[in-house]
Amino acid sequence: MSEAPKPIYLNLSADDPDLGTTEIESMCMNCHKNGTTRLLLTKIPFYKEIVLMSFSCDHCGFQNNEIQSGAEIQPKGIKLTLTVKDVTDLNRRIVKSDYSAIRIEELDFEIPAKSQKGEVTTLEGIIERVINGLSQDQEQRRKDHPDAADQIDQFIGKLRELKEVKTEFTFILDDISGDAHIENPNAPHPDENVVSVLYNRTKEQNHLIGIYEKDELENEERNEQQEANEKLKPIQADEWPLEELHGEVLQFATNCPECHASCETNMKVTTIPHFKDVVIMATVCEACGLRTNEVKSGGGIEEKGVKIEVKVISREDFSRDVLKSETCSVAIRELDVEVGPSALGGRFTTIEGLLTAMRDQLAEQSAMFGDSADRECQNRMDRFLDQFNEVLSGSKMITVILDDPTGNSYVQALTDDDSTDSDPNLRIIHYHRSHDQNEELGLNDMKVEGYEEDS
Structure with missing residues (x-):
């Protein structure tokens, strides 16, 4: 019997003897002699697969660390806006990729994408790295360009004031690859200080991360490509x-x-x-x-979105069939918790199965940074999971809310004719999508009529 293949990305574990690094001899960019690059393929729980890289040169002592995404490129970019209100926000852990652009609104300061390597750090660490970078050549600058040195000293002073958080400031993390992440210290509750916006990349942004259309790469075969596209024209x-x-x-x-x-x-x-x-x-x-x-x-996007509210008051309600599409978010009103559409994906299950999946993923998130997690946050998460277990045991009544802007989610009614009118614990609301919801679904720019004439 052949041995099953091993996973490529492994969970970090001190007890696993098979978990190790891969060493590659590579050239040092400082002294141009050969050094050693160590690669570790692992996973950050509740986030994604990553590649950790560490280079060291025994000849000149040069060292460099880097993190890169090991998962597929996300379909959309992400813009995270954090309102920093106190010093605890400086301790938020931040995952940034090579394509992350950073901006601090109050200082009109920006770090463009591709200017720094990807890393796992904190907000305080990002500010401290900027201070160290600006301070590096200040002594020589004071001799050669004293006016510029004074201006940089003033700016460094403003950065140090940010670390004291005397007033609120806005930190923006814009990542066209969609791989950026800011820790939520209030998990499992929503993060009131962070606004997350997904957006469609422009053609130039796709080129920056290495995504090209076929006709852009194969201009000499454009006619053949058009013929192929005719065969693959959309099916109603x-x-x-x-x-x-x-x-x-x-x-x-x-x-x-x-x-x-x-x-x-x-x-x-x-x-x-x-x-x-x-x-x-x-x-x-x-x-x-x-x-x-x-x-x-199996069908397209519905004309209206749907919001489904289910009161779970008995074991019978736990057995309701649920179809949750990949665009549907789930919330529990009594626990003040919400899980976005991308966390659970699309699934056909029951109310109990849906709640169990929510509990398991939130428990994974609490272990994201292991022993380095804030003790207060960990205790809060433990108390919340205890409340969630009470819900699953049936000892606490809750209201489960499914909000799907595409209208492709469904909850079974516990009546003979499956009518919601005679089911007092089930409420279904159909609504018109907002412009922002249509924008996120890509409907505002979608041409649904006359495309055959343009092809």
Whole structure:
């Protein structure tokens, strides 16, 4: 029997003898002799896979550390705006990539993307690095350019005042790769000091991170590409022949989303009664044991968004079927907790299964930085998880809220005709999407009529 492949990205563990670094002989950029680069492929819980790199040269003593994303490029960029109100915000852990741009509004100060390497640091560490960089050549600058040195001294003084947080200031982390992250010390509750905005990258930004369209890379084959595009023209939702796939399980090769080892995904089209066709995909990885299931809507985006409120007051409510799309956020009103759409992904489960998945992911987040986590934050998370366990035991009534701007989420009604009107614990609200919601879904710039004439 062949041995199962090992995961590429491993969890950090002092008890695992197989977890080690890969050493590569490489040239030192300081003295141009050969040094050693050490690579470690690991995962940050509740975040993503990363590659840690450390270089050291025995000849000149030069050292360099770097972090890079090991996961696929995110489909959208992210802009995180942190309002720093007290010194505790300076201790927030920050994950920044090579493509992260940093800006402090009050000082009109900006660090452009690609000017620094990716790293895991804190807000105080970022400010301190700027101070050290500006102070590095000040002695020589005072001799050669005294006026410029005085201006830099004044600016360094303003940076030091930021570390005392005498007044609020705004810290902006803009990452076109979508890999930036600012720690939430109030987890599992929403972070009131951070505003997160996902945005579509421009063509220039895609080029910066190495994403090109086929016609940009293969101009000499543009005609062939257009012919291929004609064959792949969009299929209307009502023309999608899903009925031909009912009852058939399709299987295709893929990579494990956790360890990136080769595995297979099973896909099946099924119908949820009183709702619509959905596509269910299940992946089992023999390398790391991961088992996942994902659900995607078989139709297009609905005309209106949907907000579903479910009162969970008995064990019967825990057994309701739930279809949560990948654009649906989940909140529990009584616990003041909300999980964004990307955290749980799309899934077809029950109310109990959905709550269990929320509990497990929040527990993972509490262990994100292990022993280095703030003790107060850890205690708060432990108390919250105890309350969550009370909910799962059925001893506490809660209201689960699913908010899906695409309208592709569903909760089963506990009546014979599946009518929400006769189910007192289920409330469904349909609403018109806002301009910002349409922008995030990419609908504002989407041309849905007359595209055949333009092709």
